[in-house]
Amino acid sequence: MVRARSEERRAEILRAALEVIAERGYRGATLGSVAERVGLTQQGLLHYFPTKEALLVAVLQERDRWDTSGGRDRENWRLDLLESLVEYNAMRPGIVQTFSALLGESVTDEHPAREFFTERYGQVRSSMADVLRLEFGERLPSGLTPERAAPLLTAVLDGLQYQWLLDPSAVDMPDAFRDFLRLLRGDDSRP
Amino acid sequence: MVRARSEERRAEILRAALEVIAERGYRGATLGSVAERVGLTQQGLLHYFPTKEALLVAVLQERDRWDTSGGRDRENWRLDLLESLVEYNAMRPGIVQTFSALLGESVTDEHPAREFFTERYGQVRSSMADVLRLEFGERLPSGLTPERAAPLLTAVLDGLQYQWLLDPSAVDMPDAFRDFLRLLRGDDSRP
DNA sequence: ACCCACTTACCTGTAGATCGGTAGGTGACG
DNA sequence: CGTCACCTACCGATCTACAGGTAAGTGGGT
Missing domain, CATH: 1.10.10.60 (Homeodomain-like)
Structure with a gap:
């Protein structure tokens, strides 16, 4: 008790x-x-x-546990799941703000979260590469390999979060992310 | 004296x-x-x-003055200038670290740099849109408008910086940025 | 049912640093 | 002589962390 x-x-x-x-x-x-x-x-x-x-x-x-629980294992992700993750994040500014702030701090010397983020981004990139491989195979429509596109996908996710946190009215995060996916897919239909 | x-x-x-x-x-x-x-x-x-x-x-x-001096006015940028800016940054981890740390902190409440970054990102997005319009006109090869691609371009720049700062050996920032430009150009030549 | 040994979940008090900022000099230089 | 470029001396506010206490359980033996 x-x-x-x-x-x-x-x-x-x-x-x-x-x-x-x-x-x-x-x-x-x-x-x-x-x-x-x-x-x-x-x-x-x-x-x-x-x-x-x-x-x-x-x-x-706890963040790690949350991330990798409930069928959210990074192995099982797909691009459309990522899309809904972004939508989910857009409804939870608090969480996004916490980890964006920590990420920003962590690049300073000897920050206690630095190692955590360094290791984590390695894993994230490799998960993203898996996701991309699952979706596109060894070459994306642009000719990029999954391994080369993974850092870009990761960067877009983080970078959009900062812009959105600074001014939520200026950037529609889910829409922007969908735009990026269109880029990856080489889809040239007019939005 | x-x-x-x-x-x-x-x-x-x-x-x-x-x-x-x-x-x-x-x-x-x-x-x-x-x-x-x-x-x-x-x-x-x-x-x-x-x-x-x-x-x-x-x-x-001072950062603002530096940014907008020496023919570096954001009006005059082009994509290949952006490319060399990234290369330049990759040789100056100190500066990148300073402003990445500040950007991260600035998303917290009442941070004294918050307003600065909010305003600045608005300007940056609009400059990026100009650059893209200059390069591609009203539609990028992907069908995106310059205004919709600008936040992505900005996000990639920032996001790559964080990954690179955390582990410079894991991400070649200039190369990754060029990959992104390939994406924007819809160039599907194999790298 | 009751006592006792022990643990848990806190609190008060405070040491020890550090930090931003103020007040009031002092000496060099023009 | 006045101003500029500092310095010494502090102050009040925090902040982390340690020490030590206390009240309320908890469990086992009898």
Whole structure:
């Protein structure tokens, strides 16, 4: 019973941490503000996560678990699933903001999330290549190999997120992503 | 003479600030560490820039001045100039890191650079649309209008930078960008 | 049913740093 | 003599983290 309550608390804390990181980034986030959001003192929070970095690691791990659960294994993705993922993200600015902020911070030296993102982007590119191979075979209509198109696909996803976060009214993220897919498919029908 | 020395100092400080922001982001950067790098005390630095935010603003303004100087006016860009810009960036990880870190941070609430980037991306998209129109006219080979392709072009530039910063050995930024241009051109020659 | 040893889930208090910024100099130079 | 370019000396606010306490369980033996 206590155990269950504890797990529940941890989940609450992680959700609060996600919010605070979205609002202020990891460096700008404080243990106190996360604690406050779940009705704890800062020291009470440290009972669950011994250091600030441990909390960040838990947030990243949860993201990984979420990403790779519920038939969302990256092996099984297809292009149209990616399309709906983008649509889904467009309805969840909070999550997108959290991880865009973390990605941005992580390129600075010795950032605790740097290794996580480095490794993760390697995996993402290779998943994207798989997706593309599944869809197009060894050559896309443009002549590109899946391995060469994968970084572009990944870049578009991230880059659109930043533009959309800065000004949601200026960029329709799902539409823009569909435009990119049209590019990949070599489809020249007029939108 | 004193005036000249002062301007010189300001330039040194801005360069140091650029470095420190690249290493730790804006929030992680401290006035003390910037000051140390130019051989000043933190309070000595505040003589030139009255607040930390003023220093950031100056850094961003300098970036703007640099961007739009020396025939680099965004009006005059062409696609092959963009290509060499990417090559140029690939030799300057420091600068790229500074502005990628700032862009990432800027999506958080009330970040002092948020407005700057929001406005700037609006301008960038419109410049990119101009470049594309100059190159392709009203329709790209894919059928996209310049306005719809511009966010994608912008996204690819930024997204590739993040991947490259995280793992320079994993992504050849100039090559990948050329791949994207091939996509835009609808060129299906095998690379 | 009850006591006891132990754990869990917090809290108060605070050490120890650091940070941005203010106030008020001082010396060199024009 | 006045202004510029700094410096020393602080201040108040945070922030992370550690120490140590306490109240409320939890489980086993009797």
